[in-house]
Amino acid sequence: MRQNLAARLGVWSAHHRRTAVLGWLVFVVLATVLGGAFGTVTASDEEMGVGDSGRAAEILKEAGIDEPAGELVMVSARTPGGWREAAADLSKALTATGDVRGLQAPLPSEDGRDALLRFAVKGPSDEAADRVQPVLDAVAAAGEKGAAHGIAVHQFGDASSEKHLSDLLADDLRKAEFTAVPLALGILLIAFGAVVAALLPVGLALTACVAAFGLLSLASHQLHLFETTYSVMFLMGLAVGVDYCLFYLRRERDERAAGRDAGTALRIAAATSGRAVLVSGLTVMVAMAGMFLSGLLLFKGFAVATILVVCVAMAGSVTVLPALLAGLGDRVDAGRLPFLNRRPKKGTRRGGGIAGTLLRPVLARPKVFAVGATVLLLALAAPALGMKTEQLGLEKQFGSDAPLSVSYKKITEKFPGGPSPALVVVTADDIDARPVRDALTALTRRAGDGAELTVHRAADVAEIAVPLPGDGTDAEARKALGELRDETVPAAFRGVAAEARVGGDLASSEDFGDQLARGIVPVFAFIAAVTFLLMLLSFRSVVIAATSIVLNLLSVGAAYGVMTAVFQHGWGAELIGSEKAGAIENWMPLFVLVVLFGLSMDYHVFVVSRIREARDRGLDNRAAIREGITRTAGAVTGAAVIMVAVFAVFGTLSMQDMQQMGVGLGVAVLLDATVVRMVLLPSVMALLGERNWHTPRALSWLPKVAHGEESPPAAPAGRHPAGAHAPH
Structure with a gap:
């Protein structure tokens, strides 16, 4: 029988294991060294x-105008004017750092108890976060000194918040690495009961992540990245890398336990689980490619990162893993742990006892269980009908008790709109032309108190900073921004030969959300179409392809509902150390949709391939379902537990968006591996019967794909099947 690609790769690697292993190590080292040498370029x-x-x-950048990284420091006292001495000392300390410019005289609050120091960090704005530490130290020292006299000092600004965010992301990534890896290793130790067998998937997943990190650094010179991209890559790489190796290794061990010799067991594992890994990996990568249609650089970076790490993990699973298994032989069970899932005796198969017990009533009453599982998933998805999305502000992102959030809140309460004004950018052929000048003056006047006009005559560009009411991000601020964009600015420049655009933090958030809303439809359409086609090509069944889409949508809907309930409404948020945010991070729904569509295919392809394999051997529909589910139950359960554990780690990190991502993905994978794969999938397939495998006459041209491996029957102990040779 002609071997498929995965089988050929596995057999070649087993017979050339030194070349395969050394080639992998050289690739990982080379990618890491090159990535480190060229560095990473982050997006501006x-x-x-x-x-x-x-x-x-863009107008400001093209004109060579670099907005300075502004900082605000509020000095508060118990009595009116009590801040004067502390503010004067702090001003001297800030000047002494040599890293500030444009330090203005203290601006008192209406009640006289507070004063605001305004300045900018010297140097280019994109380097301000690296230069702000002396300023932070000076402010911290002033706060410690003033605390004894009832003086409180709060700082917020572009540089300080960016540094805080960068440091927090770095700390969170380290926490994720040092927590997720031991968790995955511990779960694999329980699953395999042997140290070497547990180390293989973790080692390959980590080396795949390391190599992908280097490749992503190289790619960042063409497509600049956002700070969270590496966290997303590690999350996906560890989960997918371990899963792929787990599927492969479990099949090889099962075949050895059934009496196959080493060569035959490895060949069967390569032809079956290896093929499922290739199909699943390809599906995940194509699904991730859908993020390019979002029109957002953030998602393009996520797409590149996940495609790279999945591709590397997939390649390692079908090449270096079989090479290592061939080299280790029975030593893959070295370091056995007593009482932990000992390897079955030869001549037996893992029977999926618990899975078989659970599956029996499902197949006996498929209609009842199909309806019940669907109702459960729809009930979990119900809160998503009221989902609200927004770009979460600092208080929601870091928590209301975080120092940066407290500073931001206190400053905006005393000096509304200060940290994040709207910015009207005007460009014209002649910025000093009378009509343009009159329009700028009229707009500045209409913007009210606090509006500041800056004209860059050399570049024919003008800026008007317009303070927004409220805290600069709430509903009041959004209303004011809408009036500025839709009424004030168009009215001021009607009939004037100039281009006027409204920017600023809030405007950027609103535009980002609008683009997301426009982008989610083409992204979903692309993913659904591609997933349908790949499943159709793999199984030659319209029914299997269609049910794949429906089941994935139910998983995604349930994840949306749980995220909404926990983070928008606050139901149980305190259990994971979070708090009610009142909304979901605006990029999260699209990201979760894409990732879950990709990850769900891991289990779906693996399980349905095993069902089709049994069907091709002549079993009837229900018998094939029973064998496919029970034979894959152990691998699917182990893989799901690892994925849920890794995602749960992200659910405990500091930032709200990381928590939402971890909880959303973790819940979805848990439901997908239990309710969907163990109940809904078999019950629906049982109800559909032979229609699962029917290929319409119009699609008879589709290529026939083998889902199993023609292999001789298991040999009695002490004998080898004819023609079988152990890898050498």
Whole structure:
């Protein structure tokens, strides 16, 4: 029988294991060294922008105008004017750092108890976060000194918040690495009961992540990245890398336990689980490619990162893993742990006892269980009908008790709109032309107190900073921004030969959300179409392809509902150390949709391939379902537990968006591996009967794909099947 690609790769690697292993190590080292040598390029704020605000940022960048990284420090006292001495000392300390410019005289609050120091960090704005530490130290020292006299000091600004975010992301990634890896290893030790067998998937997943990190650094020179991209890559790489190796290794061990010799067991594992890994990996990568249609640089970076790490993990699973298994032989069970899932005796198969017990009533009453599972998933998805999305502000992102959130809240309460004004950017052929000048003056006047006009005559560009009411991000601020964009600015420049765009933090957030809303439809359509086609090509069944889409949508809907309930409404948020945010991070729904569509195919392809394999051997539909589910139950359960554990780690990190991502993905994978794969999939397939495998006459041209491996029967102990040779 002609071997499929996965089988050929596995057999070649087993017979050339030294070349395969050394080649993998050279690839990992080379990718890491090159990535480190070239470094990573992160995206600037201008590149991340879209819409009107993005155009405003582009105008300033093209004109060579670099907005300084502004900082605000509020000094508060118990009595009016009690801040004067502390503010004067702090001003001297800030000047002494040599890293500030444009330090203005203290601006008192209305009640006289507070004063605001305004300044900018010297140097280019994109380097301000690296230069702000002396300023932070000076402010911290002033706060410690003033605490004894009832003086409180709060700081917030572009540089300080960016540094805080970068440091927090770095700490969270380290926490994820040092927590997720031991968790995965511990779960694999329980699953395999042997140290070497547990180390293989973790080792390959980690080396795949390391190599992908290097490749992503190289790719960042063409497609600049957002700070969270590496966290997403590690999350996906560890989960997928371990899963792929687990599927492969479990099949090889099962075949050895059934009496196959080493060569035959490895060949069967390569032809079956290896093929499922290739199909699943390809599906995940194509699904991730759908993020390119979002029109957002953030998602393009996520797409590149996940495609790279899945591709590397997939390649390692079908090449270096069989090479290592061939080299280790029975030593793969070295370091056995007593009482932990000992390897079955030869001549037996893992029977999926618990899975078989659970599956019996499902197949006996498929209609009842199909309806019950669907109702459960729809009930979990119900809260998503009221989902609200927004770009979460600092208080929601870091928590209301975080120092940066407290500072932001206190400053905006005393000095509304200060940290994040709207910015009207105007460009004209002649910025000093009378009509343009009159329009700028009229707009500044209409914007009210606090509006500041800056004209860059050399570049024919003008800026008007317009303070927004409220805290600069709430409903009041959004209403004011809408009036500025839709009424004030168009009225001021009607009939004037100038281009006026409204930017700023809030405008950028609104434009980002609008682009997401426009992008989710083409992204979903692409993913659904491609997934359908890949499943159709793999199984030659319209029914299997269609049910794949429906089951994935139910998993995604349930994940949306749980995320909404926990983070928007606050139901049980305190259990994971979070709090009610009142909304979901605006990029999260699209990201979760894409990732879950990809990850769900891991289990779906693996399980349905095993069912089809049994069907091709002549079993009837229900018998094939029973064998496919029970034979894959152990691998699916182990893989799901690892994925849920890894995602749960992200659910405990500091930032709200990381928590939402971890909880959403973790819940979805848990439901997908239990309710969907163990109940809904077999019950629906049982109800559909032979229609599962029917290929319409119009699609008879589709290529026939073998889902199993023609292999001789298991040999009695002490004998080898004819023609079988152990890898050498």
